[in-house]
Amino acid sequence: MSTSKLLPAILAGLALGAAACGDGAVQVPVPQPDAVTQRLCDGLRLPEKVRGQERRDTSPESSLTAAWGSPAIALRCGVPRPAALQPTSELVTINGIDWFGYPAGRPVTFTAVARQAYVEVTVPPKYNPAGDVLIELGPSVKATIPQKPEGQI
Template sequence: MFTSRLPAALLLTALMVLAAGCGEGAVQVPVPHPDAATARLCQGLRLPEKVHEQERRDTSPSSPLTAAWGSPAIALRCGVPRPAALHPRSQLVTINGIDWFGVPADRPVTFTAVGRQAYVEVTVPPKYNPAGDVLIELGPSIKATIPAKPEGQI
C-alpha cells in the first residue's frame, strides 16, 4: 500500500488516519506543533462541512489544527513541518493557485500545500480518487486564510 520512500512520520500519520477512518467516532489525527504565528494562521482556517460529499468528523485529540471527513477519513493537518523530501526542483501540482507536493510521487496519498506561510497536509485515501477533487474543494479555504510566501519560496 505504501512505498518505502515515505518518511517515517508521514507513514505513521497516513496509517493512523486510514486505520482510524475505518470505524465510527473520532478519527485519530496527530496534531502538529507549529510556532505561535503559524498556529494563529491555522486556527483561522475555515473548512467546509463536506469534502468530496463526505461529512466532517471529529478528530482525536481534538484540535483546531486538524480536520477529517468521511470513512476512511480524508484528513487535514495545518502547521506541519516542511516535507523532508521537498526541494526546489520537486514536482508540484498547481490547482487553482495552490501548489501541492505529493508523496509518494508515483501514487500520491498525502499532499502538502506549499508556498504558503503555513504548510497544510491533506491525506487522501485511494477511495476518493482522483485526489485532485479533494484538493480543489479545500483550496479556497487555504488560499483565503494562509498567505502566500514571497515569489519563488516553497
C-alpha cells in the same frame, strides 16, 4: 528512519485504522507550529463536507486538524516543511495553490507549499482522483494562509 519519512505512513495507518473503528473520532497527530503559524491555522475555515463526506471529530481535538469520511481524508495545518521538498520538486498547481505530493504510493499526502503555513492533506485511494479533494479544500487555504514571497517554497 526520520520522523518526516515516517509521518505519511503513520497518517495512512491512522486513516485506515479509523475506518475499522466506525464513525468515532479519527486519530490525527497534532502539529506543533510556532505562534504565528498557529494563528494562521486557527483562522482556517474548512467545509463541513469534502467529496460528499461529512466532517468528523479528530482525536486529540485540535484546531490544527480536520477529517472527513471513512476512511478519513485527514488535514493538518502547521506541519513542518516536507523533508523531501526541494526547489526542483515537481508541484501540482490547482486554482493558484501549489501542492507537493508524496509518497508515490497510496494514500497520497499533499502539502500546500509556498504559503506562510504548510497545510497537509492525506487522501485515501477511495477518493481518487485526489485532485478533487484539493480543489474543494483549496479555497479555504487560499483565503486564510497567505503566500510566501515569490520563489519561496
